[in-house]
Amino acid sequence: MEDNECREGGKKVRLANTPLSASQILTCILPSGGGDAENLQCILRLLTSYGGLSYAPYVLQHHQDAFMSAWPLVHEAVLDPTIEPFVKVHGEPAYSYYGKMPEMNGLMRRAMSGVSVPFMTSVLDSYNGFKGVKRLVDVGGSAGDCLRMILQKHHFICEGINFDLPEVVGEAPSIPGVTHIGGDMFNSIPAANAIFMKWVLATWTDDECKLIMENCYKALLAGGKLIACEPVLLDDSNESQRTRALLEGDIFVMTIYRAKGIASSLSLPHNYKLGDEDSDQSISDEEDFNVDLRDNCVSLGGPSEKEKQISVFVEDEVETPEFPDEVGFIFSPRKASTCSSDEEAISANEANALPEFSRTPGIKTFHKDGFQDFGSARLDGENTWSVVSKEAKALVHLNENALCSSSS
Numbered sequence: 353m354e355d356n357e358c359r360e361g362g363k364k365v366r367l368a369n370t371p372l373s374a375s376q377i378l379t380c381i382l383p384s385g386g387g388d389a390e391n392l393q394c395i396l397r398l399l400t401s402y403g404g405l406s407y408a409p410y411v412l413q414h415h416q417d418a419f420m421s422a423w424p425l426v427h428e429a430v431l432d433p434t435i436e437p438f439v440k441v442h443g444e445p446a447y448s449y450y451g452k453m454p455e456m457n458g459l460m461r462r463a464m465s466g467v468s469v470p471f472m473t474s475v476l477d478s479y480n481g482f483k484g485v486k487r488l489v490d491v492g493g494s495a496g497d498c499l500r501m502i503l504q505k506h507h508f509i510c511e512g513i514n515f516d517l518p519e520v521v522g523e524a525p526s527i528p529g530v531t532h533i534g535g536d537m538f539n540s541i542p543a544a545n546a547i548f549m550k551w552v553l554a555t556w557t558d559d560e561c562k563l564i565m566e567n568c569y570k571a572l573l574a575g576g577k578l579i580a581c582e583p584v585l586l587d588d589s590n591e592s593q594r595t596r597a598l599l600e601g602d603i604f605v606m607t608i609y610r611a612k613g614i615a616s617s618l619s620l621p622h623n624y625k626l627g628d629e630d631s632d633q634s635i636s637d638e639e640d641f642n643v644d645l646r647d648n649c650v651s652l653g654g655p656s657e658k659e660k661q662i663s664v665f666v667e668d669e670v671e672t673p674e675f676p677d678e679v680g681f682i683f684s685p686r687k688a689s690t691c692s693s694d695e696e697a698i699s700a701n702e703a704n705a706l707p708e709f710s711r712t713p714g715i716k717t718f719h720k721d722g723f724q725d726f727g728s729a730r731l732d733g734e735n736t737w738s739v740v741s742k743e744a745k746a747l748v749h750l751n752e753n754a755l756c757s758s759s760s
């Protein structure tokens with residue numbers, strides 16, 4: 353008799369609320385016998401590898417009919433790259449397709465929670481770049497799990513805004529300290545003194561990434577900071593599981609979304625390499641920073657914003673452990689590394705200048721014009737931008753599974 357069984361009137365009875373072994377589960381699924389308990393055990397082990405969370409929604413999400421039907425057209429991405437295989441099959445891009453199907457959207461949210469929570473646990477263990485942030489927006493934040501974890505760890509962040517498509521935040525759970533705002537990052541983004549963005553840029557083309565980042569720049573208050581957390585293929589990519597996971601993710605994105613590939617560390621800004629602690633390069637006003645994302649990964653503003661000072665340098669006040677394989681990058685202004693001075697915090701007046709919905713808990717539809725006005729008011733030349741190699745090192749303590757999921 354097994355530990356979770358007892359005898360009742362001579363009959364073997366299973367005790368309630370006790371763990372079942374794989375073979376016991378198998379006898380429930382296949383009462384007439386058969387099946388392979390060892391293989392079932394493998395699946396269960398994977399599904400439980402995220403603690404209380406489940407990896408299952410992620411697996412299910414990637415194997416939905418809508419995705420599977422795009423795979424036979426993967427070669428089309430080579431023959432005609434103007435339309436991604438998903439659109440060729442379904443006639444519209446993946447996110448608008450999800451938007452019409454509440455169950456797909458729900459699955460996407462659960463899939464993201466399942467993979468992002470363990471990922472963020474690693475990030476928050478070592479990354480200190482949220483120091484001094486008062487108002488933080490997570491662009492493309494899905495159900496808000498990343499923001500919830502950031503706020504739970506950093507109590508100095510007064511307000512978190514989870515910004516995603518209206519149909520996504522419309523079903524997101526309520527989270528203390530977090531306001532869900534629905535909108536379109538291609539129109540505008542709620543104002544904040546830091547923007548967090550994870551696994552968003554990787555699914556868009558270079559031109560689209562430029563638009564998103566321009567809107568981030570407009571939304572940032574003086575001294576603002578953008579923390580972008582995206583997969584990056586290192587120069588010395590090899591045959592490791594990590595590299596393969598990244599390359600597979602790349603094909604997934606190519607088939608389902610529209611990006612033209614994950615960034616490689618070669619495409620980071622001038623003279624900048626992940627982990628290069630000696631890099632301390634400033635790009636002055638005269639230098640052309642409005643470059644192709646593929647060449648440089650950063651393109652901020654159009655010609656009218658050229659007068660702004662844009663800097664690339666190494667931040668030296670961030671304590672970070674050493675990680676051999678970096679796969680993330682961050683754009684960050686040095687000024688915002690601490691938020692102790694009054695002008696770096698959001699003043700009462702600035703808070704009042706924000707559209708009303710950003711201060712009201714609950715779900716609001718994003719009003720493009722209000723934010724555009726506010727955002728452009730902040731284009732005062734005070735923002736400086738940098739790429740922070742030490743922060744990047746800290747950000748990217750990723751486990752292999754998290755990497756696999758980076759392109760969902």
Ligand SMILES: C[S@@+](CC[C@H](N)C(=O)[O-])C[C@H]1O[C@@H](n2cnc3c(N)ncnc32)[C@H](O)[C@@H]1O
Pocket residue numbers: 447464465468491492493494495498515516517520535536537538549550551552759760
């Ligand atoms: C790969 S998911 C990443 C989710 C979350 N950042 C994470 O890491 O768990 C990309 C997110 O971007 C959102 N998104 C897509 N298009 C958007 C748009 N135009 N404006 C705002 N969010 C968008 C999606 O709804 C989705 O939640």
